[in-house]
Amino acid sequence: MRHFSEVDSTNGQLKVEAKAGNVPEGTVFTTDFQTNGRGRLDRRWESPPGQGLLFSLLLFPELPPDQLPLISLMGSMAVLDGILKFMEEYPIRCDALQAIELKWPNDLIVDGRKICGILSETGLDNQRRRFFILGIGLNVNQTSDDFPEPLQDTAVSLRMIVGFDLLRDHLLRYILKELEECYNRLKVEGSDWIAPLWLERSRYEERSVTVMNHKRKITGIVVGLESNGALKLRISGDPAKVETIYSGDVTSRCSQDQ
Numbered sequence: 001m002r003h004f005s006e007v008d009s010t011n012g013q014l015k016v017e018a019k020a021g022n023v024p025e026g027t028v029f030t031t032d033f034q035t036n037g038r039g040r041l042d043r044r045w046e047s048p049p050g051q052g053l054l055f056s057l058l059l060f061p062e063l064p065p066d067q068l069p070l071i072s073l074m075g076s077m078a079v080l081d082g083i084l085k086f087m088e089e090y091p092i093r094c095d096a097l098q099a100i101e102l103k104w105p106n107d108l109i110v111d112g113r114k115i116c117g118i119l120s121e122t123g124l125d126n127q128r129r130r131f132f133i134l135g136i137g138l139n140v141n142q143t144s145d146d147f148p149e150p151l152q153d154t155a156v157s158l159r160m161i162v163g164f165d166l167l168r169d170h171l172l173r174y175i176l177k178e179l180e181e182c183y184n185r186l187k188v189e190g191s192d193w194i195a196p197l198w199l200e201r202s203r204y205e206e207r208s209v210t211v212m213n214h215k216r217k218i219t220g221i222v223v224g225l226e227s228n229g230a231l232k233l234r235i236s237g238d239p240a241k242v243e244t245i246y247s248g249d250v251t252s253r254c255s256q257d258q
């Protein structure tokens with residue numbers, strides 16, 4: 001584990017080291033502040049100094065490239081379990097944590113507000129081995145005012161849910177333990193369990209969702225996930241048509257009876 005008090009992006013730094021073959025599988029880069037925290041599609045991840053968890057984990061998964069998105073789904077489940085197990089250590093019961101939900105493909109949300117985002121990146125090292133970087137940003141101790149203006153209505157932190165500050169280092173340890181357990185399961189059992197488990201835990205099946213995919217808005221009912229994690233939608237207005245969505249942003253999700 002390497003900690004930076006400040007860095008441009010933990011994903012960016014880890015990618016440089018991974019490409020050069022300088023770092024082994026399992027390496028974690030963490031920081032208190034990113035000057036250029038990155039989201040997907042050149043978006044930014046904003047986190048004021050010392051309040052969130054910002055880290056990147058290096059893996060060398062033995063999966064075909066089209067299966068790699070499963071690692072992001074696995075990562076979001078591991079982060080959620082890490083949070084829940086960490087909070088079990090606190091003497092106070094926080095039922096509000098049950099409101100944390102998985103959002104396809106890479107987020108955790110609470111009442112529609114984002115609490116965690118994942119940026120997955122791959123590349124080849126100097127021996128042409130494919131590496132995978134799982135970059136995780138989790139809002140921990142921010143108050144609403146700590147988020148920049150445009151995020152104040154769309155972002156939330158653990159502190160805002162439970163009402164008190166949390167020990168970020170301990171939380172990180174819990175999350176890394178969950179990630180390690182999931183990754184070991186992936187190595188032993190293969191990846192078949194990830195998509196069904198994610199679908200069950202997200203309760204996405206049979207729900208109506210709207211996805212923005214390359215500026216195209218697609219609304220439909222979730223009929224499942226492909227084995228590689230892609231979303232299968234029965235398109236609204238054309239029930240015979242099932243479309244597979246490989247990337248995008250879910251912009252709304254209704255329950256079955258809405």
Ligand code: BT5
Nearest residue numbers: 009011037038039040043045046055117118135136137155
């Ligand atoms: C993500 O992208 O959600 C992936 C974020 C990954 C961040 C981690 S931090 C450690 C590692 N190093 C990096 O440089 N990155 C990773 P995306 O789905 O594209 O969402 C980005 C959008 O989320 C932004 O455009 C904002 O609207 C919103 N956002 C930015 N910061 C946020 C925050 N702290 N909380 C909630 N939403 C945020």
